[in-house]
Amino acid sequence: MAQDPIWGNLFRKKEGWVSVASELCALNPLFDRFTPSVIDWIVGNASLRHFKSGESIFRMGDEGAGALLLLSGQVSIQTGGKELASVEQGDLFGEVALLPDQYRTADAIATQDCEILFFLRSEISEWKENHPKQAYRLMENLAKMLSKRLLEKNKIQSAACNKDNQHL
Amino acid sequence: MSYLIRYFSTPAPKTVLVFCALLFAGTLFSYIASPILLAVAISMMLYGAMSPLVETLVRKGFSTSKAVSSTMGVVVLLIIIVAAVLLPLLFSQFKHFSERIENIDDRILNLLVTTNEWAQQHLNLSFEPVSLSQDILNGMSSKLDSVSIAISSYFGDIAFSLVLIPLITFFLLCDFRKFRNEFMQLLPNYHFELGWIIYYRTSGQLQRYLRGIFIQAVIIAAICTTGFYAFGVDYAPLLGILVGLLNMIPFFGISLAKIPPVLVVLLSDSPDVTSLITALVVVFVAQFIDATVVIPRVVAKSANLHPLTVMLAVALGGYYFGFFGLILVVPVLFSCKVIFTELYRGLRRRYLTS
Numbered sequence: 303m304a305q306d307p308i309w310g311n312l313f314r315k316k317e318g319w320v321s322v323a324s325e326l327c328a329l330n331p332l333f334d335r336f337t338p339s340v341i342d343w344i345v346g347n348a349s350l351r352h353f354k355s356g357e358s359i360f361r362m363g364d365e366g367a368g369a370l371l372l373l374s375g376q377v378s379i380q381t382g383g384k385e386l387a388s389v390e391q392g393d394l395f396g397e398v399a400l401l402p403d404q405y406r407t408a409d410a411i412a413t414q415d416c417e418i419l420f421f422l423r424s425e426i427s428e429w430k431e432n433h434p435k436q437a438y439r440l441m442e443n444l445a446k447m448l449s450k451r452l453l454e455k456n457k458i459q460s461a462a463c464n465k466d467n468q469h470l
Numbered sequence: 471m472s473y474l475i476r477y478f479s480t481p482a483p484k485t486v487l488v489f490c491a492l493l494f495a496g497t498l499f500s501y502i503a504s505p506i507l508l509a510v511a512i513s514m515m516l517y518g519a520m521s522p523l524v525e526t527l528v529r530k531g532f533s534t535s536k537a538v539s540s541t542m543g544v545v546v547l548l549i550i551i552v553a554a555v556l557l558p559l560l561f562s563q564f565k566h567f568s569e570r571i572e573n574i575d576d577r578i579l580n581l582l583v584t585t586n587e588w589a590q591q592h593l594n595l596s597f598e599p600v601s602l603s604q605d606i607l608n609g610m611s612s613k614l615d616s617v618s619i620a621i622s623s624y625f626g627d628i629a630f631s632l633v634l635i636p637l638i639t640f641f642l643l644c645d646f647r648k649f650r651n652e653f654m655q656l657l658p659n660y661h662f663e664l665g666w667i668i669y670y671r672t673s674g675q676l677q678r679y680l681r682g683i684f685i686q687a688v689i690i691a692a693i694c695t696t697g698f699y700a701f702g703v704d705y706a707p708l709l710g711i712l713v714g715l716l717n718m719i720p721f722f723g724i725s726l727a728k729i730p731p732v733l734v735v736l737l738s739d740s741p742d743v744t745s746l747i748t749a750l751v752v753v754f755v756a757q758f759i760d761a762t763v764v765i766p767r768v769v770a771k772s773a774n775l776h777p778l779t780v781m782l783a784v785a786l787g788g789y790y791f792g793f794f795g796l797i798l799v800v801p802v803l804f805s806c807k808v809i810f811t812e813l814y815r816g817l818r819r820r821y822l823t824s
Binding site for chain 1 (some may be wrong): 525528529651654660662664669816819820822
């Protein structure tokens with residue numbers, strides 16, 4: 303009902319990040335074919351967190367509570383100290399944790415001061431129950447993203463194999 | 471000193487430390503909020519019961535405010551109708567029962583004289599009915615005094631809460647999600663995800679359990695009321711509701727629920743063994759259906775606790791917090807268990823992967 307409950311002010315002041323985050327989400331494949339009002343609702347119920355440069359965001363093996371969207375700053379995705387990817391503004395990462403009981407597959411470390419939006423699985427699950435058609439679309443988009451990532455990984459692996467064969 | 475720091479950074483002591491801090495914060499909050507704790511607890515239960523309806527309306531395209539207002543409106547209307555129909559009946563039955571209790575000494579004496587005659591005839595045993603009835607009455611009067619004080623204080627609490635409960639429930643239905651999210655924002659970054667996972671698992675189990683015992687109480691009350699009516703036991707609705715409420719008490723409820731019907735039959739104008747057995751059979755049937763159909767489907771999986779733990783916790787909960795302590799101690803206990811287990815699991819995993 304009230305967008306701004308009276309007790310909300312006790313904890314922190316509201317910031318104008320919702321519209322920025324909604325615009326970034328609209329460009330993300332996870333929210334493909336979603337109406338702006340739905341994106342606004344999802345973003346409005348997400349949690350914004352601030353991380354200092356060098357701070358660990360999550361670690362490989364931790365149980366994930368949801369997907370993350372980088373609003374500002376830069377994040378490095380690593381395993382065993384080796385960087386796998388660099389996450390820039392507007393990128394979504396850790397989306398595997400939108401599925402239940404999934405563990406983080408890599409470490410994420412803030413390389414600059416960051417603003418990160420958490421799309422929590424608990425929130426998304428409640429929303430999914432109320433909006434089954436849109437939930438199906440979200441899951442479809444998630445499956446597409448994960449299969450694309452798998453394809454990219456396979457390409458990299460096959461390229462590495464080819465390189466090894468050429469050396470032999 | 472460095473040994474201590476190293477020791478407390480291992481998962482088990484760290485879990486105990488964090489858990490104790492949480493427990494302390496919870497106890498402090500309960501102490502500070504004790505005057506309105508009952509109202510908050512009942513509002514939370516109503517929120518749990520009403521939120522599925524609000525969600526269904528939202529799913530059908532209603533705005534949250536309209537969904538909450540209409541749900542609250544329907545529930546308040548239902549409460550008024552039920553109160554208008556049921557309360558005069560319950561009050562008249564309660565008054566009638568109280569009048570009977572006024573001449574309880576004669577009834578007990580008659581019952582003991584009859585029992586003594588029967589025992590002399592069939593078992594060759596005898597006792598002194600007059601002195602025994604006096605002993606029973608003395609014991610009962612001291613117990614009844616404390617019970618009546620406790621009941622009047624409960625009604626005082628509930629009357630005070632009746633003003634607060636609808637208000638708190640309304641705001642919870644509207645803004646609980648926002649309030650919860652803001653509260654979770656207080657967690658440090660390092661524990662943010664773990665905090666949400668613990669909350670999600672605990673609240674899910676708690677909601678399932680409370681919904682389960684509520685459905686259980688309604689089913690038991692309905693079966694008993696119908697059964698008592700059918701077999702002509704006095705005060706059927708009053709007894710049915712009482713059995714339903716007592717049956718909610720974990721472990722002891724199954725025995726306690728049989729006391730009111732037995733008392734009513736014994737205090738009736740013509741107490742006889744057949745009526746006593748009939749009343750007990752009705753409660754047995756209700757509890758059998760409860761144990762075979764209701765509990766396995768709606769309650770059992772939520773509260774995975776050892777029977778001894780439940781027994782001790784219920785005894786202590788009842789001693790310190792009265793009737794609501796008896797009912798709420800199990801959900802509080804298994805919430806603590808889930809929080810501790812998930813906290814330990816999360817911290818251990820972190821420790822092993824670091």
